[in-house]
Amino acid sequence: MTFDDAALTIAASGRHMDAKGWVPATAGNISIRLGPEDIAITRSGRHKGQMVPADVMLVDGDGASREAGARPSYETLLHCGIYRRFVEAGAVLHGHSIANTVLSRRAGASIRLAGYELLKAFPGGPTHDTVVDLPVLDNDQDIPRLQRAVDALWDDAPDAPPGYVIRGHGVYVWGADMHAAMTRLEALEFMLLCHLEEGRHSR
Ligand SMILES: CSCCC(=O)C(=O)COP(=O)(O)O
Numbered sequence: 322m323t324f325d326d327a328a329l330t331i332a333a334s335g336r337h338m339d340a341k342g343w344v345p346a347t348a349g350n351i352s353i354r355l356g357p358e359d360i361a362i363t364r365s366g367r368h369k370g371q372m373v374p375a376d377v378m379l380v381d382g383d384g385a386s387r388e389a390g391a392r393p394s395y396e397t398l399l400h401c402g403i404y405r406r407f408v409e410a411g412a413v414l415h416g417h418s419i420a421n422t423v424l425s426r427r428a429g430a431s432i433r434l435a436g437y438e439l440l441k442a443f444p445g446g447p448t449h450d451t452v453v454d455l456p457v458l459d460n461d462q463d464i465p466r467l468q469r470a471v472d473a474l475w476d477d478a479p480d481a482p483p484g485y486v487i488r489g490h491g492v493y494v495w496g497a498d499m500h501a502a503m504t505r506l507e508a509l510e511f512m513l514l515c516h517l518e519e520g521r522h523s524r
């Protein structure tokens with residue numbers, strides 16, 4: 322994929338996430354891996370509902386800007402961490418939905434999703450009859466330190482699902498390409514909303 326194609330895809334994905342209500346204010350960031358050392362990613366502080374291709378820039382595999390003076394997403398190192406760990410990851414999405422924010426504030430170390438048909442969007446077999454324990458990490462403004470915590474989690478749980486939540490902050494999800502990542506994010510946000518609603522009605 323060329324950088325121009327990636328920028329178009331990322332801009333369209335940002336507008337889609339905004340239409341869903343998952344990226345309020347300037348929340349969220351989005352990337353596509355173009356090669357071993359090239360990642361197209363959203364610039365910091367852009368509103369995802371108004372995204373155009375010029376809101377996307379290039380960084381290297383360590384998150385360093387390839388454009389003099391340009392500022393990539395503050396959370397770029399979290400994207401790099403996913404690409405470094407998972408060779409199959411081709412696109413990463415990060416959003417701040419009400420469901421992932423509220424649920425993560427109440428959760429312990431994970432949010433258990435079980436019995437949902439849409440669990441098929443996650444690895445583990447072509448059935449709803451699986452359980453996904455979505456990891457929840459404490460929020461941290463020190464992004465290198467936060468990435469170290471994510472790496473420690475993956476070291477301990479090599480079968481962790483292709484997503485995690487940062488408490489009171491937002492969700493990270495990835496897939497082989499943008500279509501796969503967005504399908505997974507849509508499935509996950511649907512299940513989290515169901516989980517939230519169930520909690521509300523069982524009180
Ligand atoms: C206003 S949201 C706070 C920052 C954040 O969590 C986020 O997702 C957006 O940061 P970026 O630097 O990618 O714009």
Ligand SMILES: [Zn+2]
Pocket residue numbers: 348349350396415417490491
């Ligand atoms: Zn964020």
